[in-house]
Amino acid sequence: MYWKTGKEKKVQCILCPHRCHMEPDQVGICGVRKNIRGKLLTLNYGKLSSIALDPIEKKPIHFFQPGTQTLSIGSFGCNFFCEFCQNYSISKCIPETFSMTPEDVVNKATAFNVPSISYTYNEPTVFYEMVTETARLAKQKGLKNILVTNGYIEEEPRQEWERLMDAVNVDLKGFSKERYPGNFGGHLEKVKESILAYQKAMHLELTILVVPGINDWDGEIQEAIRWIAKIDPKIPIHLNRYYPTEHYREPATNLNDIRKLYNFAKEHLNNVRCGNF
Numbered sequence: 001m002y003w004k005t006g007k008e009k010k011v012q013c014i015l016c017p018h019r020c021h022m023e024p025d026q027v028g029i030c031g032v033r034k035n036i037r038g039k040l041l042t043l044n045y046g047k048l049s050s051i052a053l054d055p056i057e058k059k060p061i062h063f064f065q066p067g068t069q070t071l072s073i074g075s076f077g078c079n080f081f082c083e084f085c086q087n088y089s090i091s092k093c094i095p096e097t098f099s100m101t102p103e104d105v106v107n108k109a110t111a112f113n114v115p116s117i118s119y120t121y122n123e124p125t126v127f128y129e130m131v132t133e134t135a136r137l138a139k140q141k142g143l144k145n146i147l148v149t150n151g152y153i154e155e156e157p158r159q160e161w162e163r164l165m166d167a168v169n170v171d172l173k174g175f176s177k178e179r180y181p182g183n184f185g186g187h188l189e190k191v192k193e194s195i196l197a198y199q200k201a202m203h204l205e206l207t208i209l210v211v212p213g214i215n216d217w218d219g220e221i222q223e224a225i226r227w228i229a230k231i232d233p234k235i236p237i238h239l240n241r242y243y244p245t246e247h248y249r250e251p252a253t254n255l256n257d258i259r260k261l262y263n264f265a266k267e268h269l270n271n272v273r274c275g276n277f
Ligand code: SF4
Pocket: 013, 014, 015, 016, 017, 018, 019, 020, 027, 028, 029, 030, 031, 032, 033, 079, 125, 126
């Protein structure tokens, strides 16, 4: 889905704003969509790296079906490249996987008697076909669909999710349009477009991971908070603490910095939570 053919068996993927052009045998930036003999194929369809029952608050989603469990699934691949990624082993590596069809996932959710399925762990956009087919089936069975995403997706595929998903948490990684491409590998404006579209279509919560040296300077997060407040001060936000990873070694976010941001956010927004302690 969402690709075009070109001359000499070249293809272009139009699923996310990277709009990768691929020669035969090339993969896109996400590492999981490949030009095979002039057709764009996905390398992770039906391949799960994880499936687990989680409290919905862990997504984090705090104001939609609170107190329930959700069946969470993830695959591998990502269309961003954040040095501080906490899920590097599945976002940028090919992990061990097991096969499941959309029917298998929905049957598992029904067997566990949970009210929702969450598409999470790695970026659902680059797992688009599996997520969409599963969500369609889940909706038919009366289950809710929950998306945990970086929001970097083109408008047309996103519109399908606006119809299928019931709640979303978008990870807003910063708020500098100059630094967003270099730090994360995408354009802030496209993420903002997704946030606005999802906010109209479903329950929305936002997460900001406060990462020293990446987004905690120049009043960047404060600017993001002001922007969210203008959309709707009732949008819940999660200010999360970062911890060092294999590829980014800055010390964990200073608790005092989180406290200051929390106090600032509380002046503008109704629902502010701090997490990852
Ligand atoms: S989904 Fe992957 S292949 Fe497609 S445009 Fe985005 S990064 Fe490129």
